[in-house]
Amino acid sequence: MHRRSLILALSLLGLPALGAEALTADAFVRQVSSDVIEAVKVDKAIQAGDVNRIRALVDAKVMPHVNFQRMTATSVGPQWRAATAEQQKRMLEEFKTLMVNTYSGALTQVKDQAVMVKPLRAGSTELSELVVRTEVRGKGDPIQLDYRLEKAGEGWKIYDVNVGGFWLVDAYKGQFAKDLSVGGLDALIARLSDKNKSLAAAPKN
Amino acid sequence: MKAVWLRAGRCLLLAGLLAALSACASLPGEGLSRSDPWETVNRRVFEFNEMVDKAAVKPTAQIYQAVVPRLIRSGVDNFFGNIADFWSSANLALQVKPRPALEMGMRVLVNTFMGLGGILDVADEMGLERSSVEDFGQTLGYWGIRSGPYLVLPLLGPSTLRDATGLALDFKDSGVSMVWRDARDRNIATGVQLLNARVKLLNAGRVLDEIALDKYLLLRDAYLARRKSQIYDGDPPEDDAAPAAFRRLVR
Numbered sequence A: 001m002h003r004r005s006l007i008l009a010l011s012l013l014g015l016p017a018l019g020a021e022a023l024t025a026d027a028f029v030r031q032v033s034s035d036v037i038e039a040v041k042v043d044k045a046i047q048a049g050d051v052n053r054i055r056a057l058v059d060a061k062v063m064p065h066v067n068f069q070r071m072t073a074t075s076v077g078p079q080w081r082a083a084t085a086e087q088q089k090r091m092l093e094e095f096k097t098l099m100v101n102t103y104s105g106a107l108t109q110v111k112d113q114a115v116m117v118k119p120l121r122a123g124s125t126e127l128s129e130l131v132v133r134t135e136v137r138g139k140g141d142p143i144q145l146d147y148r149l150e151k152a153g154e155g156w157k158i159y160d161v162n163v164g165g166f167w168l169v170d171a172y173k174g175q176f177a178k179d180l181s182v183g184g185l186d187a188l189i190a191r192l193s194d195k196n197k198s199l200a201a202a203p204k205n
Numbered sequence B: 001m002k003a004v005w006l007r008a009g010r011c012l013l014l015a016g017l018l019a020a021l022s023a024c025a026s027l028p029g030e031g032l033s034r035s036d037p038w039e040t041v042n043r044r045v046f047e048f049n050e051m052v053d054k055a056a057v058k059p060t061a062q063i064y065q066a067v068v069p070r071l072i073r074s075g076v077d078n079f080f081g082n083i084a085d086f087w088s089s090a091n092l093a094l095q096v097k098p099r100p101a102l103e104m105g106m107r108v109l110v111n112t113f114m115g116l117g118g119i120l121d122v123a124d125e126m127g128l129e130r131s132s133v134e135d136f137g138q139t140l141g142y143w144g145i146r147s148g149p150y151l152v153l154p155l156l157g158p159s160t161l162r163d164a165t166g167l168a169l170d171f172k173d174s175g176v177s178m179v180w181r182d183a184r185d186r187n188i189a190t191g192v193q194l195l196n197a198r199v200k201l202l203n204a205g206r207v208l209d210e211i212a213l214d215k216y217l218l219l220r221d222a223y224l225a226r227r228k229s230q231i232y233d234g235d236p237p238e239d240d241a242a243p244a245a246f247r248r249l250v251r
Helices: A002-017 A025-041 A049-065 A069-076 A085-107 A168-201 B002-025 B038-065 B069-095 B099-115 B136-142 B162-172 B183-200 B202-211 B215-231 B244-250
Strands: A114-117 A128-135 A143-152 A155-163 B150-153 B157-160
Touching: A025 A049, A025 A114, A025 A128, A025 A143, A025 A155, A025 B136, A049 A085, A049 A155, A069 A085, A069 A143, A069 A155, A069 A168, A085 A155, A085 A168, A085 B202, A114 B002, A155 A168, A168 B215, B038 B150, B038 B183, B038 B202, B069 B099, B069 B136, B069 B183, B136 B162, B136 B215, B136 B244, B150 B162, B157 B162, B157 B215, B162 B244
Parallel strands: none
Antiparallel strands: A114 A128, A128 A143, A143 A155, B150 B157
């Protein structure tokens, strides 16, 4: 209990001081996650599962910190480089819609959680790519939530997320493989588009 | 307590046997698809499980959640959590992790004697939080026994040859079978335990359905990755050359 309130206090203390100064990777993760969690906690509409509000939040608070191009490229694999600019654009769009949906679904679960950012591994502060480990603590068992970050100018961008031991890019690689091998990128785009349409049409409860 | 250590010894003996077994069963190079040679059968069992879940298990879980007051539900959850903690503590000991094993043991003692036999999680309030859930499959993995082929169990869902063997021991030597001796009581208790587990997954299931293009594959990949991560305490290596036990020695 003590730790939880301490983290919250620390993350609140940290906020005004951020400004123009370059953040360390762990401070960056702490800032983004507490931003999102705080926004969810004060917003009754989001807690009730209002999809449009959740999407707006994800667009505003999460997407700017994600290197989405890289996530898509690695999820697709070798076929990405062979794709036309038009194909890449459509793939990015469909994948982004799916990701926002995924993330939104997860966000409706946020209630009384706090995120504990674990200390960086020694010697990793100099790296341009590194992993920041966190743990989401709430009522149930703690959930492992790790981020792969890359340096982007003065700041950081997320290019992969690990939920409970499972990297998202690995997850999508597995999901994409079959369509890619059977019908190429076009087949995959069509599949994602169908999926997104059915999600949009499905009643939300 | 003596009985527990006798059982632990028997577990280790079995582990040795299983090591030999999984050496035969595991294929060269554990790529994700190659770790699933039984996919055809697995998919059928998966379809069956989905059907049973949709028709019976999920509705029951929803009714349970709607009808039973939160206080009682959390009591049930804590109670089974306490039993699981006891088994975790034993498994941590088998993995020669004395400190977490002791802490987990303390949790069990506190909750059993001060938390009305485990119905209240007073240890959590005291700062003795549940740090992990360890089962015998993880202990086997920790000592370097490969997962073997992926296996979907009827009703119980994702597993592997190793974890299913571990699970058989989990059921026989731990948990409800130590509390309830009578077969009928034991079956009821196991039923409630599974129902409790399903209730906790009600919301997760929705998220899964939303992202999955192929739910079978997603669950499989997630399960295999998660187990590997658990065995390496959240920090698995890219290649799985050295067992977790060995890696800890080297560090």
